[in-house]
Amino acid sequence: VMLHSKNVKVFLENTLKPYDLHSVDFKTSSLQSSILLTATNGGIMSFATSNSDVPKNSINEINSVNNLKMMSLLVKDKWSEDENNTVEQPTNSCYPVEIESFKTKIYTYEMEDLHACVAQIPNSDLLLLFIAESTFPYGLLVIKIERAIRELSDLFGYRLG
Amino acid sequence: NIKGTIAFDSHGNVIESTGVGSTRIEDICELSRVALDAEGFAQVQGDSLLVHLYKRDDVTLAVYT
């Protein structure tokens, strides 16, 4: 099965949107990045970033893509470590969730001055990774990524190669 | 009357914070241990603030007045 790369990219772009609440005076920035990566080697399958003003193929854009690659690798390694962590100590940064009777876990990580949130798309070789500024609350990132995963049911069970 | 709010989840992670709540995130540790009544409500006071708590669906809202 092939990924519909255009629709996947648009979907990731749609996940970047910020919150702007009116019941209380609270708003967030957009996500900095939304990335679909492989759980096997941390390679990036597709990504969207909110700094769209970076000119294409400029040195800045190349740097920011290299940054994303580096962060994706770091998160994938940490995720693998946590997933294989048999000693089930409940931590504040791991949220077991059940989506359409599939189980997965949402992890929150601090990466330098950024907030990262990652979850395996159920039964697949794919991870969804959100990267936001440190002002974006972890609890809200968890809600956001869980809702996004629910919309990715086309990719449940997706296996590479 | 509202001076600020904090909404936090069962892991003690912030969902939103406003006003004085944004400068008192560390209160979550203590507020998450306050005994709630059968309906999920409680009130605590300290630092010349009255904090109204209400928890539902694993999300606790703290309103500072």
Place this chain on the structure above:
Amino acid sequence: TNTFTALTTPDSTKISKEQLKRLHSRILDEISSQSQVDKPGPLT
């Protein structure tokens, strides 16, 4: 040391239980609706 002490007799002059409940619901409803992600079409 704790900062707060529990109030035994609730003071609902500032905000009533109903208002608190309503604010809690409105915050979660807004977050839920703004968490919705539009899907552009099939992803595979």
